Amino acid sequence: MEKHYTDSKVKGVSTGTTILAAIFDGGVVIGSDSRASIGGEYVSSKTINKVIQVHDRIFCCMAGSLADAQAVIKSAKSHLSFHSVQMESPPLVIAAASILKELCYKNKDELQAGFLTAGWDGKKGPQVYVVSLGGMLISQQVTIGGSGSTYIYGYVDAKYKPNMTREECLQFATNALALAMGRDNVSGGVAHLVVITEKGVEHVVVPGDKLPRFNDE
Amino acid sequence: MAAAASMMPIFGHQISSKNDLVPDWNREEVSTGTTIMAVEYDGGVVIGADSRTTTGAYIANRVTDKLTRIHDRIYCCRSVLVPLQEDSRVLVQFGFYVELDEPPLVETAANLFRASCYRYREELMAGILVAGWDRRKGGQVYCVPIGGMLVRQPVAVGGSGSTYVYGFMDSNYKPGLNKDQCLELTASALSLAMERDGSSGGVIRLASISEDGVERRVILGDQLPRFSTH
Numbered sequence: 001m002e003k004h005y006t007d008s009k010v011k012g013v014s015t016g017t018t019i020l021a022a023i024f025d026g027g028v029v030i031g032s033d034s035r036a037s038i039g040g041e042y043v044s045s046k047t048i049n050k051v052i053q054v055h056d057r058i059f060c061c062m063a064g065s066l067a068d069a070q071a072v073i074k075s076a077k078s079h080l081s082f083h084s085v086q087m088e089s090p091p092l093v094i095a096a097a098s099i100l101k102e103l104c105y106k107n108k109d110e111l112q113a114g115f116l117t118a119g120w121d122g123k124k125g126p127q128v129y130v131v132s133l134g135g136m137l138i139s140q141q142v143t144i145g146g147s148g149s150t151y152i153y154g155y156v157d158a159k160y161k162p163n164m165t166r167e168e169c170l171q172f173a174t175n176a177l178a179l180a181m182g183r184d185n186v187s188g189g190v191a192h193l194v195v196i197t198e199k200g201v202e203h204v205v206v207p208g209d210k211l212p213r214f215n216d217e
Numbered sequence: 218m219a220a221a222a223s224m225m226p227i228f229g230h231q232i233s234s235k236n237d238l239v240p241d242w243n244r245e246e247v248s249t250g251t252t253i254m255a256v257e258y259d260g261g262v263v264i265g266a267d268s269r270t271t272t273g274a275y276i277a278n279r280v281t282d283k284l285t286r287i288h289d290r291i292y293c294c295r296s297v298l299v300p301l302q303e304d305s306r307v308l309v310q311f312g313f314y315v316e317l318d319e320p321p322l323v324e325t326a327a328n329l330f331r332a333s334c335y336r337y338r339e340e341l342m343a344g345i346l347v348a349g350w351d352r353r354k355g356g357q358v359y360c361v362p363i364g365g366m367l368v369r370q371p372v373a374v375g376g377s378g379s380t381y382v383y384g385f386m387d388s389n390y391k392p393g394l395n396k397d398q399c400l401e402l403t404a405s406a407l408s409l410a411m412e413r414d415g416s417s418g419g420v421i422r423l424a425s426i427s428e429d430g431v432e433r434r435v436i437l438g439d440q441l442p443r444f445s446t447h
Contacts, residue, residue, distance in 0.1 A: 150380045150381060151380060151381070151383040151384045152383075152384035152385075153381035153382075153384075153409070153413045154381045154382035154383075154384060154385035154386075154406060154409035154410060154413070155382075155384035155385040155388055156384075157409050157412060157413070157444050158385055158405065158409055158444045175388065176384065179383070179384035179387050179388055180384060182387060183383045183384065183387070214387045214388050215387060215390060215391065215392075
């Protein structure tokens, strides 16, 4: 088995997409672009929503093979709601992330799917978890994924600060998605953002003409 | 350049050289995975690069100077996938200009690189940034990407680490920056790329080229721009 996953091997089945999640003071923002393309040549959908709700205050973004990710999420949603009924309380974000991780790790030979899970729960407040392709689970303050994410590593490293306000974090996420869409040909359309706090969930959609512009030559 | 799997004796057993225990630096070729950047300002250009050269997982040189002087006020930096043997030819052709006692134009230097890259585009793969100052057009940055195209751009990045800083560059570059702002932008972008790209690292070498000459500086590891980490 090769030591490294070469870039081309992963990119071959990577959803042409840009996804990100970031924690701010009091909540978390999770977002994605809205383009679905076939082979990087035809845009099959301009307004697909890649942010999936798995419970009241827990959302997921998928990376990797869309088919595998949808199957895993469907299974995870049913596990999670059963778990929530058993516990007689809303599930923890880490519970949702762990369920995804178990599915990804136990079936790692067949699946090619990774997830960003973001949400709010009463125990730890806002959290972001990354389940990678092989089934590793880690918690991060801010994370990006998808083919468009390579172009914004520098921007995210430079601009993300812990404990931003909600408005600052929304602007940061919108800018990051706009920059990635500007460079990655398989990311584009509108920016779908979801803001999750103790009070509830808010969807923000930034249409293409309202996205920030940066020196478009 | 795929390394052919070979067997190596370790502790009396044959072990594939693709095994993690076997060091790869004695069979990998030298590669200059890198991050390079050049920015124009009114009156000159700033060009910068990291300083890491790798042979597989071993850093063969951690203080490489990737800024190559082509002429008094023309520098270039290269990101190379297959080695380029044409440099010496380009430099010899410049001797021709020196004999005529006429400083060459930056566009001419860029064109000579482009001609070599395009003619041998099947065999060699190199991305080159040529930056310099001449009397006719002032500070100029020319980008010769893989394949042999030539395009002038106010700001250009290249190399394996460049993909990570496109977003940062798009959001932070504005036309009309002065020399110090360009130096700061280049140092920040290179530092961010070096943090994410395994093939880039070490120190940042910068050169600012203007009518007055070339000013070179080095930013050492402990002085690299830092960003709030998470």
